[in-house]
Amino acid sequence: MPIYHTLGQVPRKRHIVFRQPGGALYTEELMGNMGFTGPASLVYHVHQPTRVKDVSLVKALVWEADPEPTFRNRHFRTAGLPATQSVTADRIPLLYNADVALSFVQPLEDDEHFYRNAQGDEIVYISDGAGVLESPLGQLPFGTGDYLVIPRGIAHRYRFTQRPARCLVIESAGYVRTPHRYRNDHGQLTENAPFSERDIRRPSDLQTFDQRGDYPIIVKKDNRLTRVIVDHHPCDVVGWDGYYYPWAFNINDFEPRVGRVHLPPPIHQTFESDGFVVCSFCPRPYDFDPQAVPVPYVHSNVMSDEVLYYASAEFMSRRGIEYGSVTLHPDGVPHGPHPGRTEASLGKTHTDELAVMVDTFRSLQVARPALGIEDRQYYRSWIDSPGS
Numbered sequence: 001m002p003i004y005h006t007l008g009q010v011p012r013k014r015h016i017v018f019r020q021p022g023g024a025l026y027t028e029e030l031m032g033n034m035g036f037t038g039p040a041s042l043v044y045h046v047h048q049p050t051r052v053k054d055v056s057l058v059k060a061l062v063w064e065a066d067p068e069p070t071f072r073n074r075h076f077r078t079a080g081l082p083a084t085q086s087v088t089a090d091r092i093p094l095l096y097n098a099d100v101a102l103s104f105v106q107p108l109e110d111d112e113h114f115y116r117n118a119q120g121d122e123i124v125y126i127s128d129g130a131g132v133l134e135s136p137l138g139q140l141p142f143g144t145g146d147y148l149v150i151p152r153g154i155a156h157r158y159r160f161t162q163r164p165a166r167c168l169v170i171e172s173a174g175y176v177r178t179p180h181r182y183r184n185d186h187g188q189l190t191e192n193a194p195f196s197e198r199d200i201r202r203p204s205d206l207q208t209f210d211q212r213g214d215y216p217i218i219v220k221k222d223n224r225l226t227r228v229i230v231d232h233h234p235c236d237v238v239g240w241d242g243y244y245y246p247w248a249f250n251i252n253d254f255e256p257r258v259g260r261v262h263l264p265p266p267i268h269q270t271f272e273s274d275g276f277v278v279c280s281f282c283p284r285p286y287d288f289d290p291q292a293v294p295v296p297y298v299h300s301n302v303m304s305d306e307v308l309y310y311a312s313a314e315f316m317s318r319r320g321i322e323y324g325s326v327t328l329h330p331d332g333v334p335h336g337p338h339p340g341r342t343e344a345s346l347g348k349t350h351t352d353e354l355a356v357m358v359d360t361f362r363s364l365q366v367a368r369p370a371l372g373i374e375d376r377q378y379y380r381s382w383i384d385s386p387g388s
């Protein structure tokens, strides 16, 4: 994330002597992606983060695809998923390809362990719940409607203060960033962007825990969870600076765009990565031409699979959708408003919809656990709906 941030104490220059009150050196760690050339932070630890005592396998994460050989428009109801214990270790797979994986979790308890994803960046959409994300880089309070963006490699732990917690997890093989077209040559978000740096919340309240003991960090790598035991509290940082840290952006801080006639989904884009984008559909006035048709036209999303997570029960063009619904509209069949919805939208002045869209450029697989919450007749709903 291209905003410089610093917390705590850092030495006058990088890579120079920096001593603790007792005389020992702090351990300087570079944390960043793309070798030594991508976004990075310099982090100063009381203890060496390399002090690993033990490693053991927790479990392999096997994502099995729906064996159904045909494709169709699909609808899944996450309200039918069970709550599980851990926000990091018990996620339920929904959809995936090599670029992005979507899962859902409703954690009942806080983790004792810290968690580090070593194979993907994470965007965690907090559909319900509130709390604090702890990391060695500080505390990041979060609440309903937040996207938590957690770059890979950063140990972190969720502390929920408000439940039920419902989280849509978008895991990305590529680096998650703000859309390139929103930024100027210097990385700053321009006046044309639908949000600004002021809307991006960064860690604060850096607390340093100089504590010895066995501290588990569960690391996700190669689709396995491995428990790594270090001999000190992972949040032993006295200071850091740089561009690499967890951050939060609330969907309600996205400034929606409206035109005289309908504007296409890219105006809702919030994040980009490699092989997919994320868009936010927010409450807004409708298009203002007297002849405007507010709902979208039917479209064939050639070269992309479209996923929508419905963060409220309102959605202007769909019947039969509920809070927590997920639709998959794959490349290969057109989709659009349900029968009657276009006519019904004429003259409407605004929409209260709230939804997160993930558009992938390669086909998505449906994970087996999603089959248990599928509305299997959805693909016929343009035929079977009243008014068709």
Ligand SMILES: [Fe+2]
Binding pocket: 299, 301, 306, 329, 335
């Ligand atoms: Fe669409």
